[in-house]
Amino acid sequence: GDSVLAENPDVLPLCYGSTAVMSEEVFDALPFPASLEAICTRSVVKSNAALPQPFTAHFEELYWTDGKDYVIEKQTDTSFDIVPAEAITGQILVLTFDVRRESSEAAIVTINNIRNKLSGAAAPYPNHNTTFTFVLSSPEMLERFHVSFSGKFSVSNVHLYALDPSHFGMDTDTVHPLQQNTLSGNEVADGTVSMPADGWLITSIPMEPGFSAWVDNEPCKIRTVNKSFIGFPLTAGEHQIRIVYEPPLQRAGILCSAAGGIGLLLIFIRKRKEA
8 A cells, every 4th residue: 555664775783793983981072963973883882992993073064144055035934945055965964953932832843844843831741852953865956945833932053064975874894793593582682793803792772671691602791882772892703692681570570470379379278178
């Protein structure tokens, strides 16, 4: 029908070894959108040791002053167009600005059908989204961006940046996919990774209690990578990797259930004897 199942061949695997690493301390010091480029081109880890690769941001800011890079053309009271001085082709654009709501209603901004919202004062689950960020890209030539809005609000701290896609994404020679074996039981990863140099195993598995990891059949301490996911350091060479998830308190729950069952059995036997 109207549904499409698509596969993106450029998506990183669930687990992979990475030699393009950046310390979390360095990452946290980066301004936006340099931080956006960094987390898409480096693996951010909690370590300051042996991280020699320098990082240079490639985003360039565009300015509207005197129509230098773009102009704004009003269309209606609730819409306008952003018109670049030159049509944009094959660029990644990032537009960010702060929003201050001036009434109790929601503030909504839509750019080329991409919608951003600051919840109204009476919203049951307010999102407190006071900074709107739009990431815009297209393989086609972009000659204008249509902006529509609703609600009463003010905008400040507007910035527009452009990035050539060649600077976006990790270099293939720094990504070393985990060669997965067939999983069983509570395993979420089981396979072999070959590291040409010291680096880290990176996953897109969210960091939360219950995960355990083994490297070459030895227990390994799990760390937080890319600010939110599980990973751990690896030395150069080939390694056997195994990651298992066990729900927290699962064993305690099983023991309590077993103890309860035994208790009920003993009560049943006692009642039978008394009868």
